[in-house]
Amino acid sequence: TTHLVWFRADLRLHDNLALAAACRDSGAKVIGLFIATPEQWQAHGVAPRQAWFIRQHLHALREALSRRGIPLYTAQVDDFDACIPCIASFCDEHRVDALFYNYQYELNERKRDVALEKHLDGFVTCQGFDDSVVLAPGSVLTGNREMYKVFTPFSRAWLKRLDEGLPECVHAPKVRQHAPCEAPALAAFDYPQEPADETLFPVGEEAALAQLRRFCQNGAGEYETQRDFPAVDGTSRVSPYLAIGVLSPRQCLHRLLAEQPRTLDGGPGAVWLNELIWREFYKHLMTFYPALCRYQPFIGWTKNVAWSDDEAHFTAWCEGRTGYPIVDAAMMQMNQTGWMHNRLRMITASFLVKDLLIDWRRGERYFMSQLLDGDFAANNGGWQWAASTGTDAAPYFRIFNPTTQGERFDAAGEFIRRWIPALSSVPDKALHDPWRWADKQGVTLDYPRPIVDHKQARVATLAAYEAARKS
Numbered sequence: 001t002t003h004l005v006w007f008r009a010d011l012r013l014h015d016n017l018a019l020a021a022a023c024r025d026s027g028a029k030v031i032g033l034f035i036a037t038p039e040q041w042q043a044h045g046v047a048p049r050q051a052w053f054i055r056q057h058l059h060a061l062r063e064a065l066s067r068r069g070i071p072l073y074t075a076q077v078d079d080f081d082a083c084i085p086c087i088a089s090f091c092d093e094h095r096v097d098a099l100f101y102n103y104q105y106e107l108n109e110r111k112r113d114v115a116l117e118k119h120l121d122g123f124v125t126c127q128g129f130d131d132s133v134v135l136a137p138g139s140v141l142t143g144n145r146e147m148y149k150v151f152t153p154f155s156r157a158w159l160k161r162l163d164e165g166l167p168e169c170v171h172a173p174k175v176r177q178h179a180p181c182e183a184p185a186l187a188a189f190d191y192p193q194e195p196a197d198e199t200l201f202p203v204g205e206e207a208a209l210a211q212l213r214r215f216c217q218n219g220a221g222e223y224e225t226q227r228d229f230p231a232v233d234g235t236s237r238v239s240p241y242l243a244i245g246v247l248s249p250r251q252c253l254h255r256l257l258a259e260q261p262r263t264l265d266g267g268p269g270a271v272w273l274n275e276l277i278w279r280e281f282y283k284h285l286m287t288f289y290p291a292l293c294r295y296q297p298f299i300g301w302t303k304n305v306a307w308s309d310d311e312a313h314f315t316a317w318c319e320g321r322t323g324y325p326i327v328d329a330a331m332m333q334m335n336q337t338g339w340m341h342n343r344l345r346m347i348t349a350s351f352l353v354k355d356l357l358i359d360w361r362r363g364e365r366y367f368m369s370q371l372l373d374g375d376f377a378a379n380n381g382g383w384q385w386a387a388s389t390g391t392d393a394a395p396y397f398r399i400f401n402p403t404t405q406g407e408r409f410d411a412a413g414e415f416i417r418r419w420i421p422a423l424s425s426v427p428d429k430a431l432h433d434p435w436r437w438a439d440k441q442g443v444t445l446d447y448p449r450p451i452v453d454h455k456q457a458r459v460a461t462l463a464a465y466e467a468a469r470k471s
């Protein structure tokens with residue numbers, strides 16, 4: 001018998017449920033396949049950096065699998081529709097009996113998988129796995145068997161489910177007969193690719209696991225007090241690996257519990273676990289509310305907000321030239337590295353929507369085009385949170401003040417100075433509103449003046465949201 005593992009967002013050897021299941025029968029021949037879909041990626045706005053990261057990990061996975069006697073084939077077709085005939089003919093050619101894959105919960109991905117299973121019905125047995133979450137969507141529900149719309153009760157129910165049994169990690173496949181095998185050449189991807197900084201995000205499963213271990217040993221205990229300060233290396237930075245499945249959330253959970261044994265009693269580690277639960281919350285929500293994948297807001301009336309179409313404002317935001325240092329430094333960090341600190345994602349998203357009154361979906365798309373860790377559910381959830389259009393989102397009248405946010409979370413301006421050298425000589429206290437200081441001193445800065453006045457923008461935004469709510 002021949003077993004095919006269709007790799008998608010699960011580019012790893014360890015704790016890969018589909019791969020492990022395909023390898024369980026030691027007599028079966030196991031082969032892997034990855035299909036690049038450039039037009040689909042284009043439509044989904046996948047960042048060239050993430051495409052590059054995927055390709056680097058395919059190289060690594062291909063080597064690791066061939067050492068174990070599993071050839072990984074790659075192919076390229078236009079889009080998800082074209083994956084179906086591609087897999088069908090691949091199954092034919094390789095006489096595949098069973099197909100193993102890990103679920104993806106986004107709408108187009110789910111439609112593709114349903115169509116594929118229908119197409120292969122009667123020829124190839126298909127088995128899907130809930131691999132990219134600790135607990136499967138649909139397994140954490142209210143008493144009325146509905147999806148939670150608020151995070152805190154969801155997280156409580158999630159933890160209770162965990163008490164009933166901790167999902168274990170599965171082993172990497174054993175070396176199979178005829179190992180090592182030849183690794184098939186990697187097909188070209190006709191998609192723009194941009195290398196990411198490997199000193200920040202080294203390529204490979206081993207490197208990702210090492211980063212996770214280091215953080216769980218040294219950072220997870222202090223996460224609660226460190227996580228809000230972008231100048232501090234206080235968060236795990238494992239998001240790029242989770243997004244393309246080089247790490248699994250079960251590995252994160254088990255490593256955390258091993259290093260921080262009091263996590264489940266609310267001890268050190270619990271706050272980091274809470275972030276992993278947010279990740280699951282958004283994935284579950286997206287499964288229950290497919291409209292989220294169609295760029296619909298969760299709160300209906302927010303569709304009526306009269307968004308601004310000021311292109312100069314949008315470009316200034318994208319390029320980090322708003323005149324608000326914390327916003328601009330954050331955008332520089334993302335534009336240059338593909339990663340942005342969570343506190344800054346909240347500040348920059350809030351600024352685009354609540355200070356510039358620009359449609360959150362434009363920001364969501366721009367983030368996706370830059371992020372190495374671009375993940376539809378987390379990104380959409382984060383944007384809808386910041387824009388007050390989502391479930392359990394910030395209320396629309398809560399508007400971050402970008403100047404005081406900077407003062408609170410980058411008091412000495414260490415982060416700002418790192419990304420905006422033109423402000424390096426401005427004193428700490430003046431750094432968050434540098435022109436006020438510069439004008440008093442008679443100094444000219446090589447830095448833009450604020451493109452909007454926060455107080456006025458706040459009033460206009462409140463009025464726009466209130467008008468939308470009443471309409």
Ligand code: FAD
Nearest residue numbers: 235236237238239275279342345373374375378379382383
């Ligand atoms: P840590 O703080 O160490 O957290 C550990 C892991 O938990 C993260 O790697 C991530 O997988 C998950 N996580 C943490 N916070 C959140 C959250 N609020 N929602 C969902 N999952 C979370 N995260 C992405 O992975 N991809 C995105 O495209 C993305 N876009 C975002 C857009 C906005 C506007 C906002 C406000 C948040 C977004 N996030 C996104 C969530 C969060 O900012 C990042 O997951 C986090 O900054 C990644 O850094 P880390 O790995 O050091 O996180």
